[in-house]
Amino acid sequence: MNNTxxxxxxxxxxxxxxxxxxxxxxxxxxxxxxINPVIVRKELGLLQEQGWVISRKGKDGGSMLGVPSSxxxxxxxxxxxxNANVLGKKNLNPNPKCSVxxxxxxxxxxxxxxxxxxxxxxxxxxxxxxxxxxxx
Amino acid sequence: MNNTxxxxxxxxxxxxxxxxxxxxxxxxxxxxxxINPVIVRKELGLLQEQGWVISRKGKDGGSMLGVPSSxxxxxxxxxxxxNANVLGKKNLNPNPKCSVxxxxxxxxxxxxxxxxxxxxxxxxxxxxxxxxxxxx
DNA sequence: TTAAATGTAATAACACTTGTTACATTTAAA
DNA sequence: TTTAAATGTAACAAGTGTTATTACATTTAA
Numbered sequence: 301m302n303n304t305x306x307x308x309x310x311x312x313x314x315x316x317x318x319x320x321x322x323x324x325x326x327x328x329x330x331x332x333x334x335i336n337p338v339i340v341r342k343e344l345g346l347l348q349e350q351g352w353v354i355s356r357k358g359k360d361g362g363s364m365l366g367v368p369s370s371x372x373x374x375x376x377x378x379x380x381x382x383n384a385n386v387l388g389k390k391n392l393n394p395n396p397k398c399s400v401x402x403x404x405x406x407x408x409x410x411x412x413x414x415x416x417x418x419x420x421x422x423x424x425x426x427x428x429x430x431x432x433x434x435x436x
Numbered sequence: 437m438n439n440t441x442x443x444x445x446x447x448x449x450x451x452x453x454x455x456x457x458x459x460x461x462x463x464x465x466x467x468x469x470x471i472n473p474v475i476v477r478k479e480l481g482l483l484q485e486q487g488w489v490i491s492r493k494g495k496d497g498g499s500m501l502g503v504p505s506s507x508x509x510x511x512x513x514x515x516x517x518x519n520a521n522v523l524g525k526k527n528l529n530p531n532p533k534c535s536v537x538x539x540x541x542x543x544x545x546x547x548x549x550x551x552x553x554x555x556x557x558x559x560x561x562x563x564x565x566x567x568x569x570x571x572x
Numbered sequence: 573t574t575a576a577a578t579g580t581a582a583t584a585a586c587a588c589t590t591g592t593t594a595c596a597t598t599t600a601a602a
Numbered sequence: 603t604t605t606a607a608a609t610g611t612a613a614c615a616a617g618t619g620t621t622a623t624t625a626c627a628t629t630t631a632a
Contacts (some may be wrong), residue, residue, distance in 0.1 A: 301524035302438040302588080303620060307544055308527060314536050325577065332534040333527050336622050341578065358630025361577040374547075378523065383619095386522050386555055387514065388437035391444060391469050398468040400450050400571055407570050408443055411510070411562075415555060419522055422554040426547075434543050435536055438619080439589060461608065472591050477609065494599025497608040519588095 305381040308333065309343055310431065313377070316353065317369040317432045323362030350380055369432055375423035385412040386419055441517040444469065445479055446567065449513070452489065453505040453568045459498030486516055505568055511559035521548040522555055 311333050316324060326344065330337040344363050347353035354366040390408050394401035447469050452460060462480065466473040480499050483489035490502040526544050530537035 301522065302520045304525045304527050306523045307525065311527065311530070311536060311540055314540065318536065332531050332537045334529040334531050335527065338623070339621070355578070357578045359576045360631055384438045386437065387442045389440045389443065391440050391447065391471065393470040394447070395468050395470050400447065400454065401468045403571050404447055404450065407567065411567070415558060418554055418558040419551060422551060431543065431547070435539055474592070475590070491609070493609045495607045496600055
């Protein structure tokens with residue numbers, strides 16, 4: 301992860317969790333994190349797909365949480381935005397004529413998967429609710 | 437990590453570990469992974485700084501492991517190439533006028549650090565020797 | 573009917589990664 | 603002493619991914 305998507309999305313969810321049952325609009329959310337409102341609407345689309353957020357179009361529209369914050373784990377959030385393995389990418393064309401090149405990606409697949417699972421296991425014990433409780 | 441550096445570096449180290457006490461040159465290593473030899477020499481520079489690899493310039497030069505493969509943990513390798521937190525980057529300018537914006541990066545610092553430590557703890561139990569033993 | 577919101581496409585700006593060329597320097601061996 | 607073959611490294615190019623921005627069709631409450 302070399303991007304801000306996890307930080308951005310958990311920021312949104314925290315704001316929504318702190319104002320339950322209120323329609324917050326993308327300009328307001330964008331202002332809290334000082335990023336572009338179009339990015340906000342794109343990421344909110346992802347959160348809607350997950351069923352975590354409900355949005356309403358039109359005048360006085362906006363977004364709110366669709367499930368209790370205790371039902372969203374940080375592992376769920378991570379999986380929703382993750383676009384690479386923790387240990388990065390594999391090289392695409394290791395040389396099959398070399399004994400290491402021939403087998404390395406199988407070994408790395410195993411290691412990369414195990415490492416990702418360690419992260420998910422650790423994050424699965426934490427919920428959005430726990431995270432939000434840190435905020436005054 | 438959205439790059440191939442971990443995969444690349446562990447590939448090098450595996451090759452060097454399989455041919456102890458031989459000077460392997462960067463063209464040979466590059467060919468095994470099918471990447472550019474200049475990248476190989478750059479990354480080998482990093483491994484030299486760590487004390488893991490010794491290189492010799494000039495005719496019949498090359499590189500070899502400088503320590504036993506059992507002394508290099510995968511956590512050490514990860515730390516040497518890591519350039520971002522597991523959960524990515526924080527947003528640079530959250531709005532201090534917003535109660536979430538004001539506190540979010542402190543909360544994220546803690547979470548990001550904890551998550552990185554989980555990965556390092558898991559990788560610290562694995563050594564380069566363990567990894568190399570998978571190769572016929 | 574209108575004002576204000578979402579959804580989304582297209583594109584630009586920026587940053588990071590990887591590849592490539594070139595060459596000075598080093599060093600073992602002929 | 604010369605030479606061939608290697609590293610080390612700078613400069614630049616190409617490719618990829620991220621984030622910002624503009625524009626606008628669509629939706630909807632008031």
